[in-house]
Amino acid sequence: MATQPHLPEISDEYIILFLHACYYSQDKTKSAIENYFSIRSSNPAIFSDRDAYSARVQNLLSLG
Numbered sequence: 001m002a003t004q005p006h007l008p009e010i011s012d013e014y015i016i017l018f019l020h021a022c023y024y025s026q027d028k029t030k031s032a033i034e035n036y037f038s039i040r041s042s043n044p045a046i047f048s049d050r051d052a053y054s055a056r057v058q059n060l061l062s063l064g
Contacts, residue, residue: 007037 015029018036022028040047051057 004034007033 010033015033018029018033022032
């Protein structure tokens with residue numbers, strides 16, 4: 001990860017979570033991490049203000 005300057009510093013525990021999700025394939029894990037941070041940086045609204053109990057979310061859930 002240190003050789004990837006476009007990626008932020010992430011903990012070993014976080015990398016282990018990605019490894020587990022990718023069935024311990026290093027290539028798939030690397031791709032997943034790069035995709036995750038790419039999407040997160042280009043679409044920050046997806047990852048922010050996520051409150052399941054907010055009035056807006058509750059209203060949407062009540063619609064069915």
